[in-house]
Amino acid sequence: MHRTVNLSGLGLAVPDHIIRQADAAALAESLFSGRMKGFRHLAPIFSNSGIRRRHTVQPLSWFIEPHGWAERMQAYVEGASRLFVEAATRALRQAGLTAQDVDCVVTVSSTGFSVPSIEARVAGEMDFRPDIERVPVFGLGCAGGVSGFSIASRLAASRPGARVLLVAIELCSLAFRLDEPTNVNVVASALFGDGAAACVLTVGEGGIASVESTGEHLFPDTLDIMGWTVDDPGLGIVLAQSLPHFVSSRIGPVIAEMLSGNGLDVTEIDRFVCHPGGAKVLDALEGALSLGQGTLNDERQVLAEYGNMSSPTVLFVLERAIRAGLPERSAMIAMGPGFSVSCITLRRAA
Structure with missing residues (x-):
């Protein structure tokens, strides 16, 4: 039997730190212009990107220093956990539900690693039920918002009365690399920011x-x-x-x-x-x-x-x-x- 899946709530969250594009351009020039012969040809991407500002989990000064896996993943776990709670809480509030009402959570992220996964780390703070089903999804990249929505909707449709929470979290800025004076790294430093979004998907309960x-x-x-x-x-x-x-x-x-x-x-x-x-x-x-x-x-x-x-x-x-x-x-x-x-x-x- 076909069951109609509804989007009942949507919540967004971004980190507190804001990097303005002019500041990112100045930092990139100071870090790469002396190490890249073609930097002057790439520099206009900061002004031509259509981006005015971005939110990041770390301040601009953090990106001046080299960081290894341990520091990057510690920053990922801390930042992703905060954003998960903020986005999910807003989505559930809009849907008129609490975390106790959630039967399944789909967490989409491709910019960091965490075992246990982020939804498990914040389960106590969110007050999820012990029997909640967890579906962490890695590797979808930019397609993850739509693909994750699709996965969550199919899970909702397969379980009459189930309420599924989708949370997509990405901390792209943590991949910024001082050791890579390459064209693609400069382009990435001009484009990517950090943020999270959450959706509540339900069956037969109305919605947006x-x-x-x-x-x-x-x-x-x-x-x-x-x-x-x-x-x-x-x-x-x-x-x-x-x-x-x-x-x-x-x-x-x-x-x-x-x-x-x-x-x-x-x-x-x-x-x-x-x-x-x-x-x-x-x-x-x-x-x-x-x-x-x-x-x-x-x-x-x-x-x-x-x-x-x-x-x-x-x-x-x-x-x-x-x-x-x-x-x-x-x-x-x-x-x-x-x-x-x-x-x-x-x-x-x-």
Whole structure:
């Protein structure tokens, strides 16, 4: 029997430290200009990125010193735990529920390691029940907000009356590396920020919107487009310059195919809610989805205020779309390592 899964609550959280783009640019110049012949050609990315500021779990001064795995992961555990509690508490409050009402928690994160996982570390503070089901998910990267939402919705649908909490947390800034004077590291230092978002998914209890369809597509032979390397000092960014071109040429047909598989056409989508991976990626998405220039300006605004926070960023866009008033049908789209694309369609609650 088909069960309608509803989004009943959505909560956001960001760290207290704010890095303004001009300050990040000045720091990058001081750290890399003397070690990179091509730094002057890369420097304009800070002003051309469309980003004004970002939130980080550590102050700007922290990034001037070298840090190894132990320090980075300690900062990850502490920062991710705080953001989990803040985002989850806000989402549950909006849904009119408490942590005791949660039957299953899906935690999505790809920017740090913690065993036990973050939801176990904060279980006492949150006051989760001892019989809560835990589903930690690693490796989805920027696609994790949509893919995690899909996983959580399927778990909710499979358990009548279950309430599922999704929390996407990323501390991208902790991957910043002084030891890597490379183009991709400079680009990453201009784009990424930290944040978390939480969603409450329920069946048959009303809410903000209902999940209509889900879909994912994994492109073969694309492992080098996006991801992490695992090095002695920490994680290293993998981010291909060809990403905007890939989006322009390959994403449109795949989205159309996913929608068609669920009996939908692209023209039936009233609002696209896209992960803002970067200014050029948003331009490419508007072209790939045959949208007018400026259609994804909410995404650009989120990017300007928070940078690319990886998995939770698309949920920041969704929250903005909800505040503005969701249309009849929306489609959430995010791309991530693999290379992959995920899509969920939502119907506005009656």
